[in-house]
Amino acid sequence: MERFTLREAAAWTQGEATGDAELTGISTDSRQIGENTLFVPICGERFDAHDFIRKAIDNGAAAVVSHRENETYRVPALHVKNTAQALLDLAGGYRDKCGGKVVGVTGSVGKTTTKELLYAVLREHFHAQKTEGNLNNEIGLPLTLFTMTRKTEVLVAEMGMNHFGEISRMTAAAKPDLAVITNIGTSHIEFLGSREGICKAKLEILEGLKPGGCAVLCGDEPLLWEKRAALPCSVVTYGIENHACSLIAHLHEDGTFDIVNNSLPCDTLPVGRKFTASLSLPGAHNVLNALAAAAVGLLMGETPEEIARGLASYEASGMRQNIYERDGFTIFADCYNASPDAMEATIKVLGTMSAGGRRFAVLGSMLELGAYAKEGHQRAGRAAAQFADALYAYGPDADEMVAGAKERGMENAFAFSDQRALADALRRDAQPGDALLFKGSRGMQMERALALFLGEDVEE
Structure with missing residues (x-):
């Protein structure tokens, strides 16, 4: 990070600085304070990081930002109206500086x-x-x-x-x-x-x-x-x-x-x-x-x-669009997140895989769809019926995915509320040469279902 001063930060945020300091780092975590670091406390839903300002100073913070009135600190401080907005304003000023x-x-x-x-x-x-x-x-x-x-x-x-x-x-x-x-x-x-x-x-x-x-x-x-x-x-x-x-x-x-x-x-x-x-x-x-x-x-x-x-x-890795061979299976792991549009596009890719084997769509529920949840999950089920040979659905909306698949004539469509039961069913039904897609919203942790299917140790 380029060097800047607390006075510069005050100009970027339209705040008021008491004292000055030369800074080469910014942290929102009081436990991660490096040399010449400015600590910016953010208010979360369950905590107010202003409560950790003194801990940040003990850990070596050179200066702090605060929107608490009538509080003084033993290091230079930048007083602002709101620290969350100040963080963005600091970033904007620093972006221009660079x-x-x-x-x-x-x-x-x-x-x-x-x-x-x-x-x-x-x-x-x-x-x-x-x-x-x-x-x-x-x-x-x-x-x-x-x-x-x-x-x-x-x-x-x-x-x-x-x-x-x-x-x-x-x-x-x-x-x-x-x-x-x-x-x-x-x-x-x-x-x-x-x-x-x-x-x-x-x-x-x-x-x-x-x-x-x-x-x-x-x-x-x-x-x-x-x-x-x-x-x-x-x-x-x-x-x-x-x-x-x-x-x-x-x-x-x-x-x-x-x-x-x-x-x-x-x-x-x-x-x-x-x-x-x-x-x-x-x-x-x-x-x-x-x-x-x-x-x-x-x-x-x-x-x-x-x-x-x-x-x-470019090579995909981790939980995003990662395709690899394991134990004779073609695994398509895309477990980071999901929406109806992404689900449909990814299932369509599954349809191009495993020319000699079957294609299993292992799908977790999609979150934050509100009133569109029923239609969105049925849409995923219909896509599975078109591009896959079997659907194994998991989560609170698994039944809707199965309903969409069966509406389009897919017989091998099953809903699960437990990932171990899903993995057991997959191990029974899938054979080497088959392709398996694992996809769902982040909260569904479909990488866990994949690990269970592969026989890996999983924390309960």
């Missing part, structure tokens, strides 16, 4: 994969950084911005949300030069009311665009396509089905795809020209994510060779 460009990424489905693909592409030409893990909320986004230095040429910043206003506050701090919206799905529809509401919340990312900034939108998403002309910034679109997009892809049977410049303004790929790329990730939905990364790369002056090399270098 310079460099920021690419903001949001969307209902695919934003994390798109973030990773953007980073893979941009690091081919730039000193690039990215959001790590799930630091994509109003605390994680500032912490990501604080990782920038003057050497950072571009930062890829993921922004997630559950409610209106969250992305608005994050983008005000991030001040992106380019803002990518991958799609408008049904994630968090419980809080946002409708897909129109979700679209409105996602478009908040454009509020923080730097002057001359550009929106990079998926043109295969009708809600984004119809709003493009009314947006107060330049717009670039990408798509597979919508051939009027600025950048499009033509898919080949061998898994490669051509990226064609219809009208995207760039110097390295003239309009009408194309280049071929490939991905280790399966599915047309991931080609869309790759197109977003390609569009940003071209806008930032990268060559087709650099973009193709970056896309080919």
Whole structure:
């Protein structure tokens, strides 16, 4: 982190500093205090970290932020109206101090994969950084911005949300030069009311665009396509089905795809020209994510060779879209999260797997769907009936997934309320040569069901 002073922090937050200090770190955890660190206490639902200010000072904090009135501390302090907003304001000021460009990424489905693909592409030409893990909320986004230095040429910043206003506050701090919206799905529809509401919340990312900034939108998403002309910034679109997009892809049977410049303004790929790329990730939905990364790369002056090399270098790992062989089975682990749109796209990929064996869709319930829960889970069941040979559903909405599958004629559709029972049934029914997809919302912990199926030790 670049050095800054408490006086600078006061200007960024419009707060009042008592004393000054030179700082090279910011922490929201009183237990993780390094040298020259500013401690920023955040109020949570179950605790107020202001109660740990003195502990942070004991641990070596050089200065603290506080919105408690009439409290004094034995180190310099920055008094603000609200520490959560101050954290964002600090990040915004620090982002300006470092310079460099920021690419903001949001969307209902695919934003994390798109973030990773953007980073893979941009690091081919730039000193690039990215959001790590799930630091994509109003605390994680500032912490990501604080990782920038003057050497950072571009930062890829993921922004997630559950409610209106969250992305608005994050983008005000991030001040992106380019803002990518991958799609408008049904994630968090419980809080946002409708897909129109979700679209409105996602478009908040454009509020923080730097002057001359550009929106990079998926043109295969009708809600984004119809709003493009009314947006107060330049717009670039990408798509597979919508051939009027600025950048499009033509898919080949061998898994490669051509990226064609219809009208995207760039110097390295003239309009009408194309280049071929490939991905280790399966599915047309991931080609869309790759197109977003390609569009940003071209806008930032990268060559087709650099973009193709970056896309080919990306490898999935962990709980996201990880496909591997184990004990004769093809395992497709995508357990990090789920929504009806993502579930349907992933089940469609399962349909392309295991030509010689059967395909098992092992699906956990999807959360935060509100009134759309019944239809969303039945939709997943119908997709399973179309692209899989058997459905093993787990969680509070498992019966709805089974109902959707049986509506489309699938006989081998079963609901479970216990993961051990599910794993036992899978071990009985699945045979080497079969392909198994494990997917569900994070709260369903479908990686646990996978571990049980593989005979691994699992904590109760």
